[in-house]
Amino acid sequence: MTITNLARPEISCLYGYESAGQMANTVRLHANEASWSGSGTPFDQPMNRYPEIRPEALRSRLADWYSVPRENLLVTRGSSEAIDLLIRTFCRCGQDSVTITPPTFTMYQVYADIQGAQVLKAPLVADDDFSVDCETLIAACKTDTKLIFLCSPNNPTGRLIPRATILTILEARRDKSLVVVDEAYVEFSRSNSVAELLDEYENLIVLRTLSKALALAGARCGCVVARQEIIDLLDRVLAPYALSTPVIGCVMNALLPNRLAFAAKNIKATVAARDELAEQLRKLPVVERIWPSDANFSLVRFHDVDVVREATADAGILLRHFSDEAGLSGCIRITVGSADENDMLINVLSNISVNTNV
Numbered sequence: 001m002t003i004t005n006l007a008r009p010e011i012s013c014l015y016g017y018e019s020a021g022q023m024a025n026t027v028r029l030h031a032n033e034a035s036w037s038g039s040g041t042p043f044d045q046p047m048n049r050y051p052e053i054r055p056e057a058l059r060s061r062l063a064d065w066y067s068v069p070r071e072n073l074l075v076t077r078g079s080s081e082a083i084d085l086l087i088r089t090f091c092r093c094g095q096d097s098v099t100i101t102p103p104t105f106t107m108y109q110v111y112a113d114i115q116g117a118q119v120l121k122a123p124l125v126a127d128d129d130f131s132v133d134c135e136t137l138i139a140a141c142k143t144d145t146k147l148i149f150l151c152s153p154n155n156p157t158g159r160l161i162p163r164a165t166i167l168t169i170l171e172a173r174r175d176k177s178l179v180v181v182d183e184a185y186v187e188f189s190r191s192n193s194v195a196e197l198l199d200e201y202e203n204l205i206v207l208r209t210l211s212k213a214l215a216l217a218g219a220r221c222g223c224v225v226a227r228q229e230i231i232d233l234l235d236r237v238l239a240p241y242a243l244s245t246p247v248i249g250c251v252m253n254a255l256l257p258n259r260l261a262f263a264a265k266n267i268k269a270t271v272a273a274r275d276e277l278a279e280q281l282r283k284l285p286v287v288e289r290i291w292p293s294d295a296n297f298s299l300v301r302f303h304d305v306d307v308v309r310e311a312t313a314d315a316g317i318l319l320r321h322f323s324d325e326a327g328l329s330g331c332i333r334i335t336v337g338s339a340d341e342n343d344m345l346i347n348v349l350s351n352i353s354v355n356t357n358v
Contacts, residue, residue, distance in 0.1 A: 003202045004229045006146050006178060011089050016236035019053045043246045051245040054235070058248055061255045062223055066208060068195055071228045074235055077242055079184055079209040079222035083149075084111045085234050086180060086205065086224070090146040091117035098147040099140050101132055103156060103325050105182065108149040120145060126327045129291060130157040134168045145177050152194075153185040156322055156333040158293030160189045170201045178230075180205045184222075187213035187267050188274070189294035195225045202227050212296060214254050214263050221251045270296050274336045277346075281334075286352045288330065297335045303354045305330040315348045317341075 004012065020031035028049065037046035055075055063070040076082045091098065093116030100108045101122050112119045122137035124130040132150070141148065148169060152161035161181075170179050181194050183206055195206040209222035221243065224234060253259065278298050281287050286308060289301040302308045305323050309332075312319055320335075322328040336342065 002229065003175075003178065003227065004233060007090050007233055008092050011233060011237065014236045017240050019240040020050070022050075022052065043249070045245050045249060047245060049245075050241050051243060051248060053240050055243055055248045058243070058252055058255075061252065062208075065255060065260070066193065066195060066223075066225060068198065068225050069228075072198060072225055072231060074224045074226075074231045074238065075243060076222050076224060076238065078211060078220045079182065079207040079224075080107055081238075081242075082207050082222060082224045082234075083107055083180075083182075084114075085237055086147060086178070087111045087115045087117055089233055089237050090178065091115050093117070096144045096146045097142055098149060099137060099145050099177070100149050101137065101151075101154075103130070103154075103322065103328055104149070104151045105155045105184075117146075118144075123327065124154070124157065130154065130159050132161055132165050132169075134165055134172075137169060138172045141173065141177060143176070145173075148173060148177050148179045149182065150179065151182040151184070153189055153294040155185065155295070156297070156320065156328070156331075157291060157299050158185075158295045158297060159291070160186075160191055160294040163191070163194065166194055167197075170197070170204060174201070174203055176203075178203050178205055180207060182207045184209045185212055185295035188271055188296045191294070193225075198225070198227065205230065210251060210254065213267055214259075215266070216251065216254055219247050219250050219254075221247060270336050273339070273342060274298065277334070277336060277342050280342075280346050281349070284346075284349050286349050286354045297333050299328075300332050300334055301328075301330045302332065303330070304352075305332065307352055307354065308332065308349065311348055311352050312345070315344070317345055317348060 031050055034048040037048045041047045059073055059075050060070050063073045097118035097120050098112050099120040099122060101124050109119050120140045122140040125133050150161055153159060166181060173179060183193055186193055193206060197204055206225040211217040274293060278290055281290050281300060286302055287300060288303050291299045320333040322331045322333060
């Protein structure tokens with residue numbers, strides 16, 4: 001069998017929407033566009049024309065940056081849209097399942113719930129720095145498990161999944177499930193992308209985003225990297241004109257060599273700031289534990305998380321609280337900020353008195 005046989009039958013035979021063709025140096029009287037450019041738009045390009053159906057120049061530039069063939073990449077509105085596309089393409093409502101490794105990115109669960117796919121859970125091993133237990137994960141899968149989501153580095157724990165673990169899962173589910181490795185934070189780790197394994201594993205899918213490493217969260221641009229036959233399936237489901245003209249221009253500019261060099265400098269600085277912030281946090285009486293991180297954030301457990309919540313809120317500092325999630329009692333995820341923002345946080349936490357014997 002080919003891996004595309006895992007797709008929903010109705011998607012396999014889907015004939016995608018045929019958008020109005022686009023050719024340079026032509027008179028466009030075929031797409032019901034306005035013949036005039038709207039006033040008041042702050043963008044370089046006129047907004048009266050539809051953007052490219054698929055931004056091919058952007059696709060090529062992203063493929064070059066990620067070192068994959070362009071036919072193995074589909075540009076999406078952030079990697080979150082890619083998660084939705086995958087579940088809608090491969091999971092039949094009320095019949096198929098996905099496997100996740102909580103605590104992890106909650107959108108895997110959300111999109112599965114929207115599609116009506118069952119969510120199977122193989123919890124991370126909290127006592128082992130939230131590692132993935134391969135035996136538990138593989139045992140959790142069923143015959144109808146179409147997708148396995150692995151967030152690496154994981155959100156919110158910050159830990160990179162070892163390459164050997166991913167290989168074990170890929171092998172065990174080679175003809176049974178697609179293994180989706182979400183690498184939203186991989187640039188902040190010391191690991192190469194597992195996309196280099198695509199030639200060997202047809203059931204591997206990799207998600208990338210420009211939100212973190214390129215500081216483009218507001219642009220909403222990411223991509224799916226997979227075998228061409230999978231990309232072609234997803235392309236049928238993805239809405240036409242998915243990326244707006246301003247976003248395409250913004251991202252193309254961000255991928256110029258000088259901008260990528262600027263981003264690389266800031267990624268390096270963020271990693272150094274992450275490690276420095278973690279070291280300062282470890283010294284604070286209010287901190288019970290801080291886990292090692294391969295991302296641009298750290299997961300921290302506090303002795304009295306409610307006191308921390310109140311003190312930081314009073315100071316106007318927003319943190320992400322995870323105390324209500326299984327295995328994360330007292331835990332907060334702290335994003336690495338600017339030097340001034342990090343200093344402000346440390347100052348607020350330093351002034352909290354906590355009885356660690358409670």
